[in-house]
Amino acid sequence: MKRMISLTLVLLLLLSVSPAQEGSVVSAPRFGGDQLTIPVKVWGEVVRPGIYEVPFEYDLLAVLSVAGGPENTAKLTNVKVLRATRINKDDPIVVYVDLQQYIETGNEELIPEIRMGDTIMVPPKFGKNFVRNFAAVLAIAQSIVIMAYYIDRVLE
Template sequence: MKRLLLVFLLISFSLVLFSQQTINFTPSSNISAYTYEGIRSGVEKLKMNNYILGQVYKPGLYTVPDDTDFLTLLSLAGGPKEDAKLTKIRIVRPSSEGDKVIWVNFKKYLETGDPTLIPELKPGDTIIVSGTIFYAVSKVAKFLSDITIALGVYNIITGFK
């Protein structure tokens, strides 16, 4: 009975420990990068679709005016998290020759206030805010902590001394 309980607990803990949600998204080739919202206040405005992923508080797809810059989209996404790597933020820009990667040093912008460091976005741009090395280390530490807990439960159940 103890062995059956032990196996059940280990399997249950393993499922929780290693479970992940898989999300597959394949954009259709006929999706436009722009959205037309009509005339508002006498001004015609096109909107474009941009993604922001990684270490921001609200990652996802944003439909923004076509004159939006990087700083505005980052603000709409809730800003960078405290473990975001601000020195190497990637903007992946699709083009007919293939994807082009633009690097943004947001930390340098915060230190200098130089507006030339903030690029204007193009339709279909994807902004990727990576985590720092401390973020990666904390993920490994959490994994090792979970393994230690599982081994502790195993030792308690089996009466290992």
């Protein structure tokens, strides 16, 4: 009897959930406790990339801090903020931020506000991709040399 009731409750719960339809609004401000929160996406060279609900008044540094901060491999001179919404028609869709300059000067005017639905992209330094790609090419070259050596030994 208990099993039948549990099964019925689970089925009712599953049937009451409606999936999002195409064109549904996904990002909307919410109240998280006492404050208004907004969804923000953080991609790239941060400790924990992902989608975060952050307080409405957070700036770029605060959001990056929520994501664990930048990795050592992050290129801080070219952080991008992709705007999901524009306040004015002249507002740029992509805002480039030089966090290295902020670190050196402390000029808070360099740090943009974050808006609902923004995507923050922290790119990798050139060296990270270069080392990864160079290591892959080197491994392939090593395999070819070893195969050539063994083929030469077998043919002798």
